[in-house]
Amino acid sequence: MTSARPTEERDPAEAPSSENPAENPGGSPDGASAGKAEPAIPTTALAVPAVILMTALVLVVGSLTIRAPESGGFLGPRFFPLTVGVLLAVTACASGVRAVVRARSTSAMTPATSTASAPSDGGTGAVGRGDWRSLGIMAATLTAHVLLLQPLGWLLSGTLLFWGISFALDRRSPLLDLCVAVILAALVQICFSGLLDVSLPSGLLGKVM
Amino acid sequence: MDTLPLLMSGFADALTPENLLWCLLGVVLGTAVGVLPGLGSSMAVALLLPLTFLLEPTSAFIMFAGIYYGGQFGGATTSILLNTPGQSSSIATAFEGHLMARGGRASQALAAAVVGSFVGGIVATTVVAFFAQRMVVLALGFGPAEYFALAVLAFVCTAAVVTSSPLRGVAALGIGLAISVVGIDDQSGAIRLTLGVPQLLDGVSIVVVTVGLLAVGEVLHTGFRPGSPSSPRLVASGTPWLGRKDLRRSWLPWLRGTALGLPFGVIPAGGAEIPTFLSYGAEKALARRRGDSTFGRGAIEGVAGPEAANNATTATAMVPLLGLGLPTSATAAVMLAAFQQYGMQPGPLLFEQEGDLVWALLASMFIGTVLLLVINLPFAPLWARLLRLPQRHLFAGLMVFATVGVYSVNGSVFDVVLLYAVGALGLLMRRYDVPVAPVLIGVILGPLAESELRRAMAASQGDVATLFDGGIALGIYGVLLVVVAVFAVKRIRDRRTATPADEREVDTV
Numbered sequence: 001m002t003s004a005r006p007t008e009e010r011d012p013a014e015a016p017s018s019e020n021p022a023e024n025p026g027g028s029p030d031g032a033s034a035g036k037a038e039p040a041i042p043t044t045a046l047a048v049p050a051v052i053l054m055t056a057l058v059l060v061v062g063s064l065t066i067r068a069p070e071s072g073g074f075l076g077p078r079f080f081p082l083t084v085g086v087l088l089a090v091t092a093c094a095s096g097v098r099a100v101v102r103a104r105s106t107s108a109m110t111p112a113t114s115t116a117s118a119p120s121d122g123g124t125g126a127v128g129r130g131d132w133r134s135l136g137i138m139a140a141t142l143t144a145h146v147l148l149l150q151p152l153g154w155l156l157s158g159t160l161l162f163w164g165i166s167f168a169l170d171r172r173s174p175l176l177d178l179c180v181a182v183i184l185a186a187l188v189q190i191c192f193s194g195l196l197d198v199s200l201p202s203g204l205l206g207k208v209m
Numbered sequence: 210m211d212t213l214p215l216l217m218s219g220f221a222d223a224l225t226p227e228n229l230l231w232c233l234l235g236v237v238l239g240t241a242v243g244v245l246p247g248l249g250s251s252m253a254v255a256l257l258l259p260l261t262f263l264l265e266p267t268s269a270f271i272m273f274a275g276i277y278y279g280g281q282f283g284g285a286t287t288s289i290l291l292n293t294p295g296q297s298s299s300i301a302t303a304f305e306g307h308l309m310a311r312g313g314r315a316s317q318a319l320a321a322a323v324v325g326s327f328v329g330g331i332v333a334t335t336v337v338a339f340f341a342q343r344m345v346v347l348a349l350g351f352g353p354a355e356y357f358a359l360a361v362l363a364f365v366c367t368a369a370v371v372t373s374s375p376l377r378g379v380a381a382l383g384i385g386l387a388i389s390v391v392g393i394d395d396q397s398g399a400i401r402l403t404l405g406v407p408q409l410l411d412g413v414s415i416v417v418v419t420v421g422l423l424a425v426g427e428v429l430h431t432g433f434r435p436g437s438p439s440s441p442r443l444v445a446s447g448t449p450w451l452g453r454k455d456l457r458r459s460w461l462p463w464l465r466g467t468a469l470g471l472p473f474g475v476i477p478a479g480g481a482e483i484p485t486f487l488s489y490g491a492e493k494a495l496a497r498r499r500g501d502s503t504f505g506r507g508a509i510e511g512v513a514g515p516e517a518a519n520n521a522t523t524a525t526a527m528v529p530l531l532g533l534g535l536p537t538s539a540t541a542a543v544m545l546a547a548f549q550q551y552g553m554q555p556g557p558l559l560f561e562q563e564g565d566l567v568w569a570l571l572a573s574m575f576i577g578t579v580l581l582l583v584i585n586l587p588f589a590p591l592w593a594r595l596l597r598l599p600q601r602h603l604f605a606g607l608m609v610f611a612t613v614g615v616y617s618v619n620g621s622v623f624d625v626v627l628l629y630a631v632g633a634l635g636l637l638m639r640r641y642d643v644p645v646a647p648v649l650i651g652v653i654l655g656p657l658a659e660s661e662l663r664r665a666m667a668a669s670q671g672d673v674a675t676l677f678d679g680g681i682a683l684g685i686y687g688v689l690l691v692v693v694a695v696f697a698v699k700r701i702r703d704r705r706t707a708t709p710a711d712e713r714e715v716d717t718v
Contacts, residue, residue, distance in 0.1 A: 048641045052380045059387050062402040069397050074666040077399040080659040081390045088383035095376045130640070134432040142629045145612070149622055154613075161612060162605045168432050169601035180602055188613055196263055198617040 045103050049096035052088055059085030137168035153203020158185035212339050219568030223576055228271050231264075232573050235272035236580045239279020244287050244592050245603065247427060249296045250280025251539040255419040256607070258543065259614035261550045267566050271573040273547060274527075277540050278330060278574065281481070281523045282581045283592060285322035285516050290315060290444050290593050298481035298519045301489040305504060305511030310444040312507045319589045320449035321459050321509050322516040323582060328463040329470055329517035330578040333524030336471060337531075338571045341560075344532030347681070348557040353665035354676045358685040360658035363535050365689055366476075368647040370696045377643045384634075385651020388413050395656075396663060408623045413631075415546040417615055418652050421628045422645050423543075424611040426635015428604045433636060446590045459513040462492050466517030473518075474525025474537060476692065481522040481538070488514040524574065531555055531567060536653070539646040546653050554657075 063081035141164025148157040162181035167174055192198045222228065242248040253276050261269050284299035289306035302322060309318035351359075368378035391402045392412025403409035451459065466488040473484040492510040496502035504511055529535040534555035536542035548555050553563060560567055585592070615628045638645055662676075669675035677683060 044641075047637065048377070048380070048643060051637065052383070055384055055387055058404075059390070059402070062404070063390075066399050066401050068399050074671045075663045077394040077397045077401055080662070081387070081401060084383055084386045084390065088380065088387065091376060091380045091383060095380065098376065130433045132433075135429065135636075138429055138432050146622060146626050146629065149616075149625065158609060158613070162609050165428065165432070165605035165608045166599075166601035169604060170599075177601070177605075181605070184606060184609060188609060192613060192617060196260075196617075198263075199620070200613065200616070 045099040046096060049092045049099060052095065053092035056085050056088035056092055059088060134168045138165060141165060141168065149203075150201050151203055154189055154200035155185050155202075156204065158188060158200075161185075212342060215564070215568050216338055216572060218565075219570075219572035220575075222267065222565060222569035223271060223573040228268055228569065228573065229576070231268040231272040232275050232577050233580055235275020236279040236282075236577050236584060238272075239276035240283035240286075240581065240585065240592060241279075241595060242276070243280040243283020243285075243296065244595050245598075246287060246291075246293045246596075247431060247600075247604075248607075249423075249540075250277050251543050252423040252427065252607075253280065254540055254543045254547070255416075255423045256610055256614060258416045258419060258547055258550065259618045261547055262618065266551045266553070266563075267569050269547065269551075270544070270566065270570045271577075273544055274570060274574050275577045275580075277523060277544070278520070278577050279581055280540070281330075281520050282323065282326050282585050284519075285326065285512075286319065286585075286589050286592050287596070289318045289322060289512070290446055290590075291596065298485055298522075299516075300482070301485040301515040302512055302519070304489065305508045307444075308505070309507035309509065309512065310446065314507060314509075315444055315446035316449045317451060317455050317509060318507075318512050319446060320451045320586065321455065321513040323449060323585045323589065324451065325459070325463045325466060325513045325516035326520040326585075327578060327582045329467045329520035330524055330581070331575065332467045333471055333474065333521040334571070334574045334578060337524055337527045337574070340525075341528050341532045341567075341571070344528055345557045345560045348533055350679075350681055351557065352679070353661040353668065354679060354682045355685065356661040357658055357665060357676060358682045358689075359533060359535055360654045360661065362685055362689045362692075363650055363654055364647075364658070366537075366692060367650045370692060373642070373644075377641075378647050381638065381643050381645065381647035382651045385418075385648035385653075386655040387651075388418060388648070389652045389655030390659075396660065408621070413627060413652075414618065414624065415549060415652055416618055417624055417628050418631055419543050419546055419649060420611050420615055421631025422635040422638075422648060423539075424607055425628060425632025426639055426645070428608050428611075429632055429636040430639040431600075431604050433640065446593070449586055449589050455509055458509050462488075462510045462514035463517045465491065466514035466519075467521045469514075470518035470521030471525050474522040475528050476537065476688075481519045484518040484522050485515040488518040527571075527574070531559060531570075532557075534559075534657075536650065539649060542646065542649045542653055546649075549653065 059081050063078045063085060066078050066081075068076045068078055141161060144164070145157050145161040148160065159178075159181045162184055163174070163177050166177045166181070189200055192200055223232070238253060239250055242250060242253040254273050257269075257273070257276070264272075280296065281298065284294060284296045285302050285306070288294045288299040288303035289310050292303050292307040294300045294303050306318045306322065309315065364382055368382035369375040370378075387402075389412075391409055393399070393410055394401050400410065466484075469488045469491065470481065470484040473481070489511055492508070492514040493502070493504045496504055496508060496510055502508065523538075526537045526541045529537055530541045530545060532555075534545060534548075536545045545555060548559075553559060611628065612625055615624050616622070618624065635645060637643075638648075665675055666673075677686070
């Protein structure tokens with residue numbers, strides 16, 4: 001996962017926990033093992049275990065640093081997150097090992113696995129290549145929307161949001177999309193502030209008008 | 210147990226013009242999301258969660274129940290006309306239903322599905338109305354230990370049993386529990402896992418998590434999935450209609466499907482997928498034994514049975530939800546979140562304190578089922594036209610509503626950032642077949658599990674035995690063991706018959 005959005009999601013989780021020296025030795029071998037494993041097995045197989053492990057580390061480190069009041073009762077505020085953290089760490093290791101084992105065994109017998117099929121999903125067996133360009137446009141749109149919502153107001157940033165997502169999904173008729181986007185954003189503004197009495201940011205246009 | 214008078218007063222509440230309107234809106238919305246592939250009733254209810262603070266609780270739940278039911282009705286339409294089931298519970302319907310449609314019998318297939326849904330829905334709702342209160346009598350003996358046991362049951366069932374891979378299910382559950390911990394601890398006042406972000410002191414809102422995972426995650430996944438969504442080929446259909454011969458072939462499967470579906474809503478075994486396939490298999494076997502099987506060429510029994518089973522399960526899921534606060538499907542979990550938004554905790558107290566709401570909700574489930582029959586039977590082909598809506602606009606619209614909805618709850622841009630971050634998590638999970646439902650269950654029931662556990666331990670001065678003290682708690686753990694054993698046996702048997710490679714591909718959301 002190297003797109004703008006998921007890294008942004010991880011950053012706040014990583015930054016504060018790395019202040020804590022206890023977390024670092026745990027964090028770096030994980031990254032290294034994922035990097036080393038790249039030629040033999042697809043790194044994507046380790047993406048989920050890595051995310052789980054990171055969550056587990058944040059939980060464990062985070063719950064150890066909780067400042068619990070003395071009168072915390074029998075099981076203080078630390079117990080539950082610590083348990084969940086340990087559970088997640090075990091799960092992460094198990095699924096990581098399993099992913100490696102499975103990747104080894106499938107690389108030994110490549111053609112057999114591709115015939116596997118499931119009735120519920122039309123997609124092919126392996127996790128296919130993703131459309132990074134679409135995702136990139138979406139991520140950029142969402143980032144821009146969040147940044148511009150207050151300064152520009154809902155009407156403009158909402159239009160951008162709708163237009164960006166539909167452009168990411170299908171690039172054929174951007175002008176039509178723009179028209180629909182303007183109309184929808186305006187409708188939402190009218191519905192929410194007029195009928196439901198919720199104020200959306202009016203921003204730039206609000207000041208002009 | 211004066212159920213009837215209570216139900217009648219519920220009807221009086223539900224039949225006000227305003228509530229009828231919410232019910233109608235719910236079933237129309239529900240049918241629409243059921244028809245559209247990629248959308249489900251859980252996502253629709255999640256998207257409407259932010260609106261709860263604008264609505265009366267009764268109106269909101271009447272609308273949500275309508276969506277829940279409507280989603281099941283609408284799913285059949287796409288399965289039959291298009292062979293693309295809108296949600297996993299209508300996969301079984303697609304097998305024979307689409308064959309019928311291709312053989313020029315689309316109207317009969319639609320009618321069998323709609324009437325089957327109606328029969329299943331009405332019978333099951335009756336069961337719910339009379340059974341939910343019994344459940345409450347049982348639940349009155351619940352203390353902290355029992356509630357903790359119940360939460361554990363829900364955790365194990367959704368995480369380990371229902372999903373294709375227990376490992377992934379547990380991981381998803383853990384992520385949900387981790388999210389539920391963030392914020393100020395209710396009992397001790399300690400600040401937990403906010404990572405120094407002041408906005409996280411109140412915790413991550415359930416609305417943000419459900420909307421992010423179910424709606425934003427789906428939109429991102431649609432864009433990321435290789436291959437653009439092509440417009441599907443629709444089989445034309447006339448107005449649904451059943452001749453006398455079709456009726457004779459359908460009525461028994463409707464009843465059998467209903468009977469099969471009823472128990473599955475009550476146990477937390479993951480929605481309506483299993484009973485629909487059981488019903489399909491049963492009808493197929495019965496037809497073969499009778500010697501007049503048309504399975505494989507478009508058998509009406511293969512549509513009638515699963516659809517009835519589907520709706521029966523959907524309806525009986527209300528029993529554990531209302532009686533115990535135990536969600537047995539993703540949509541039920543989101544509805545539980547809605548109850549929590551109103552500061553209500555489903556369970557015995559709900560019937561005591563919010564009796565009017567519960568009975569109006571139960572009555573509206575009858576009304577909704579009738580309304581669904583009315584709007585689906587004559588107009589099913591019209592609903593199918595919804596599929597002409599350009600998909601990019603549909604998903605862009607989803608993103609807009611998700612954003613506006615979450616923003617409007619607190620008027621905070623930070624919530625929107627969090628929403629998109631959770632959406633990215635949803636994308637990751639969808640891409641690697643990690644089920645989303647356990648996360649929801651973890652976030653929603655996590656706080657309950659933790660506080661009840663701590664309450665029980667505090668009361669017993671740290672004696673673990675208190676958790677297993679009492680018949681009800683032991684009974685729940687017994688049910689848990691039985692469920693786990695049954696599914697473990699099934700998994701082992703499946704693994705023997707299937708190749709190990711295709712085990713990971715069945716996705717359950």
